[in-house]
Amino acid sequence: MPISARTYFGKIMLFGEYSVISQGRALSVPISKFHARLQFPGEEFNIEETRLNQQLKDYLLDLVRREETERRDHGIDLNRFALDLLRGLYLESDIPPGYGAGSSGALVAAVYESYACEPVPHKPFPSPRNMRKLMRRLGMLEAYFHGTSSGIDPLSCYLQKPLLIDPEQGNKPVEIPPLPFGESGGFFLVDTFLPRRTESLVSRFSEHYIQEHFRNMIHDSYIPLVDFCIDALLEAHPDEIARGIRQLSSMQMIYFREMIPPGFFDAWNHGLETGEFYLKLCGAGGGGFLLGFTENYDLARKSFHNNEDQFLPFPISG
CATH class of the missing domain: 3.30.70.890 (GHMP kinase, C-terminal domain)
Structure with a gap:
């Protein structure tokens, strides 16, 4: 199975920072200015590709450690992921890290879509049951970057739609009507x-x-x-x-x-x-x-x- 050729946009939590971890609603939207995708290098590695490849290797080692010591099942084909890393796989991304724009979320979304043993498709939009399953899985995969993760950021990057996060009613895609200011505001x-x-x-x-x-x-x-x-x-x-x-x-x-x-x-x-x-x-x-x-x-x-x-x-x- 080839790696995903999809480009993953960054995301911005428009509303809901901190309230969402207190069981409030949140609204997350994609930001197409920033994006990421998995790539293989050309015939020769350059220094930057080698560095990015090592970052993914470190991530893989953490997944392996968690599966062995904490008995976690991430639902990822780690062997196939490892083989592709030996071929130089890296994440090409211009999403600024440490900015809340989805740098780790896009990475997790790309890894999940490429290596999940039984991936939940992003189209058509997942059912409520599959949405909960997807969010839990993505949260586990993002834990390496934040200690713990709700799964909201990688979910937003994976689905690529404005997403209303609602702990009571469930998460759903939404349409955001245009503002009346045109390009001036x-x-x-x-x-x-x-x-x-x-x-x-x-x-x-x-x-x-x-x-x-x-x-x-x-x-x-x-x-x-x-x-x-x-x-x-x-x-x-x-x-x-x-x-x-x-x-x-x-x-x-x-x-x-x-x-x-x-x-x-x-x-x-x-x-x-x-x-x-x-x-x-x-x-x-x-x-x-x-x-x-x-x-x-x-x-x-x-x-x-x-x-x-x-x-x-x-x-x-x-």
Whole structure:
């Protein structure tokens, strides 16, 4: 069986960071600007291909170790995977690692589709039962990168569709209607140029979550606000989207301040004070991307010195 020839897009969790691990909903969307695919080298390895091949070998060794010591069955043909690695298999990817954009999720999706013994097809869209099975399997395969994994990121990369994560009703694909601003406004990404480690940030959140007042805030205020933003976007209510994101931005500045890179406090507060744009965490925070929303890209871009490498418009309809 040949390796998957599919290209796997990165993903962005548009709404739901931290609430999703508290049994709230989340909305994950593909980002076609970044992508990855499995490749074999040409006749001669170059240095970069050798390095990327070694990364996959390290990943394989961890899967083998877990199967032997923890008696885990990843459902992967490890022998065939190993043989392809000896032939130089590597993952060609421009998804920035440590950015919450799906670098490990895309790798896991590619490995799963190429080497799963009984893969759940990505088309047609999996049944609820197969979706749960797929998410568990992908979560196990991603554990190497994050210690533990819900499976949401590789699931998003594997299915390549906007995905509503709903612990109560089950996960399902959704259509995101276009915003009324055309190409002049909408969502954007801000590159902090700071990679981050998800595990430490999630651990910090878990420490806060033990405290009753913080836990009550999450369930009584934060999760309902995330739900409001998701529903406003899916139902195409731009005024409510802006209002919801403004409240979310303000709440994150208060309760998630330690997850915001200090160098972006001024821009974050400027957006809240002027209404020119609003910033929120994108994934765990601490670095990587920030997610923004504006009705006027040109106006918002000025707060980031018109830096085309830092300010990235992010169309999401589809």
